[in-house]
Amino acid sequence: MRDGRKDSLERIYLDHSKRLKLFVRQLVGCPALTEDIIQEAFLRLRQAEVAGPITHPKPFLYTTARNLAYDKLRQDRRRGRVVDPGGSLAELDEIPTAEPSxxxxxxxxxxxxxxxxxxxxxxxxxxxxxxxxxxxxxxxxxxxxxxxxxxxxxxxxxxxxxxxxxxxxxxxx
The missing domain is CATH 1.10.10.10 (Winged helix-like DNA-binding domain superfamily/Winged helix DNA-binding domain)
Structure with a gap:
């Protein structure tokens, strides 16, 4: 990775990580899981930048993080784990699953x-x-x-x- 892209990724992290953490935390409710999702989202941004510069990194990060959070919530739900995303389990019912009710x-x-x-x-x-x-x-x-x-x-x-x-x-x- 060229130094310019590395600097760019660091700047993006500094500019967006706090708000992105709040966003993901509201979705999943767990600080540790939030950190994992944020790390994975930035890793995917870095991997995507290898192919070429991302012109709009903020929407890329938010979309990636949201999708990762929903995937994790669906996995936990399928495995029978109860996850309380900020105190409202009703919101989980609105997350689409692969299986019909x-x-x-x-x-x-x-x-x-x-x-x-x-x-x-x-x-x-x-x-x-x-x-x-x-x-x-x-x-x-x-x-x-x-x-x-x-x-x-x-x-x-x-x-x-x-x-x-x-x-x-x-x-x-």
Whole structure:
């Protein structure tokens, strides 16, 4: 690393580290974890600067630190560790996780059953066109050629099928 970049990184650290620590501390609530995240964020800034100068280091640091904090909170949550980020566990519920909640799974299964019912009640040609387009990912042109009908008919059938599915989805909201 050239001396100019080293000086630049030191200046960035001196200018932003205190405020960045406050920001991360509000997210994670733990001083030791805050220090680890700050260190990792600056390390990633340094690694990124190897490829070329970072024109806006402050947003880079804050975004990196926030993402690292959220990743750590998600990891702890998945492992069953209780983390109190500044006294509000409710905020953790707003952090997206890779796994849907049991309530979401139940609602999705019910919706899928209702959509399957709608598909089963459709006329055979509409259901076939819809599944060819959505499940087999066939083009409108290929569907029209295979069934010997016009492309506009295919589009109309897909539109009608979608409207029926959307109507069912919105029916119980």
């Amino acid at each position: 049991p309530q979401t799974l139940l609602e999705d299964r019910e919706l899928l059953q209702r959509i399957e019912s709608v598909l089963a009640s459709m006329p055979e040609r509409r259901r076939r066109i819809f599944t060819m387009r959505r499940m087999s990912e066939m083009s409108v042109t290929a569907i029209a050629a295979e069934l010997g009908i016009s492309e506009s008919t295919v589009r109309n059938e897909i539109k009608t099928a979608l409207l029926q599915c959307f109507a069912e989805r919105n029916r119980r909201r």
